[in-house]
Amino acid sequence: MSSLSSRLFDYFKSLDETNAKLLEALGEIGIRNITLLANSTKLPVTTVSFRLKKLMKEKVLVTSNPDLSKLGLAKAFLIATAPLGRQTTLLETIRNTDYWTYIIRCYGKFDGYCAYFAFPASHMKELEKYIKEAKNLQVFTHSQFFWTTNSRVIPPNFSLYDFKKKEWTILWEKWVNDVLTGSSELPEAIKEPYEYPVLVDKKDLLIIKELQKDESIEFKKLAEIVGITPQSVSFRYHKHILGRNLIIDHVVDVYPFPPPLSDLYVFIINFNNEKNLAKFANACENSPFVVSYSKIIGRDSLIVNVYILKTDFPNLIKALNSLFTKNLIKSFTYATLDPTSYRRQTISYEYFENGKWIYTSEEKIKKLREICRTH
Numbered sequence: 001m002s003s004l005s006s007r008l009f010d011y012f013k014s015l016d017e018t019n020a021k022l023l024e025a026l027g028e029i030g031i032r033n034i035t036l037l038a039n040s041t042k043l044p045v046t047t048v049s050f051r052l053k054k055l056m057k058e059k060v061l062v063t064s065n066p067d068l069s070k071l072g073l074a075k076a077f078l079i080a081t082a083p084l085g086r087q088t089t090l091l092e093t094i095r096n097t098d099y100w101t102y103i104i105r106c107y108g109k110f111d112g113y114c115a116y117f118a119f120p121a122s123h124m125k126e127l128e129k130y131i132k133e134a135k136n137l138q139v140f141t142h143s144q145f146f147w148t149t150n151s152r153v154i155p156p157n158f159s160l161y162d163f164k165k166k167e168w169t170i171l172w173e174k175w176v177n178d179v180l181t182g183s184s185e186l187p188e189a190i191k192e193p194y195e196y197p198v199l200v201d202k203k204d205l206l207i208i209k210e211l212q213k214d215e216s217i218e219f220k221k222l223a224e225i226v227g228i229t230p231q232s233v234s235f236r237y238h239k240h241i242l243g244r245n246l247i248i249d250h251v252v253d254v255y256p257f258p259p260p261l262s263d264l265y266v267f268i269i270n271f272n273n274e275k276n277l278a279k280f281a282n283a284c285e286n287s288p289f290v291v292s293y294s295k296i297i298g299r300d301s302l303i304v305n306v307y308i309l310k311t312d313f314p315n316l317i318k319a320l321n322s323l324f325t326k327n328l329i330k331s332f333t334y335a336t337l338d339p340t341s342y343r344r345q346t347i348s349y350e351y352f353e354n355g356k357w358i359y360t361s362e363e364k365i366k367k368l369r370e371i372c373r374t375h
Contacts (some may be wrong), residue, residue: 336348
């Protein structure tokens with residue numbers, strides 16, 4: 001068990017039980033339906049509207065996490081160590097693919113960069129070829145590359161927060177037990193896709209791209225960006241995007257713990273079987289320190305992003321070791337991530353033409369070799 005005194009939580013002055021309810025609901029419902037938010041939180045519509053405006057002024061952002069597999073995109077993960085003095089080369093190698101969505105500096109076992117990609121499923125072999133060529137050119141000394149499912153982004157959860165004392169308390173023995181006794185049914189978000197259909201056109205992608213930046217964007221502004229009427233935007237949003245279940249999660253940009261006292265990690269956790277993986281994944285739903293997770297395709301393994309108080313990190317490692325001794329986990333490794341180096345971009349809609357994603361493998365490998373010569 002661990003806790004921190006209230007003076008350390010002055011950074012989050014707006015956190016009270018009402019705002020906590022609203023933040024939790026935003027993670028489940030999104031920001032566009034105030035009536036649904038009011039019903040979910042059992043708060044008056046006027047209160048929800050007022051609180052939302054205040055939270056937005058305080059820079060709380062809600063964005064969309066799309067179902068990449070329904071956009072014809074396959075998700076990939078790379079973590080790699082760069083040779084000494086060649087960190088920039090590794091960074092530019094990742095950026096050169098165009099289809100990266102997330103890049104962050106990592107330390108520890110991997111001293112380099114961690115990246116996610118939303119890559120055209122029709123060109124998966126070409127990304128593998130690109131990574132192999134980067135390895136041959138010694139852009140990185142060692143790496144791990146996987147195709148993954150969509151990520152499940154965990155909504156804010158304040159069930160372990162004491163609003164009177166203003167402190168978090170994580171009962172680690174209970175958490176281990178929750179994992180061991182959890183449901184063995186795989187969460188829908190991380191089920192492996194059997195196909196990667198393209199269920200959108202360019203206009204739909206433009207709308208999704210903007211929702212990835214800010215879900216609260218008005219239809220009028222979206223109409224100006226897409227080049228259609230607000231009525232057409234409304235139709236596409238409700239019939240295409242919501243109707244085809246193209247959004248998996250609503251991402252609420254809120255730190256549960258104060259940044260100076262916390263660290264960000266990526267874990268690769270290997271399980272003894274899929275049922276044990278599912279138990280762990282389902283327990284993550286009520287774990288305030290879990291940011292997101294995705295399943296490695298073809299393996300009983302999860303990639304888990306963790307944001308945790310420094311004082312609780314040893315307890316997490318102890319808990320994972322306990323799960324190993326109970327034959328739930330086979331092995332795990334992790335790296336520390338640097339949030340100040342974080343780079344993010346939306347789906348690469350600009351490379352979508354005539355219903356297809358474009359990727360020119362030869363040009364990218366040629367540019368890769370040029371990067372290696374000049375960096």
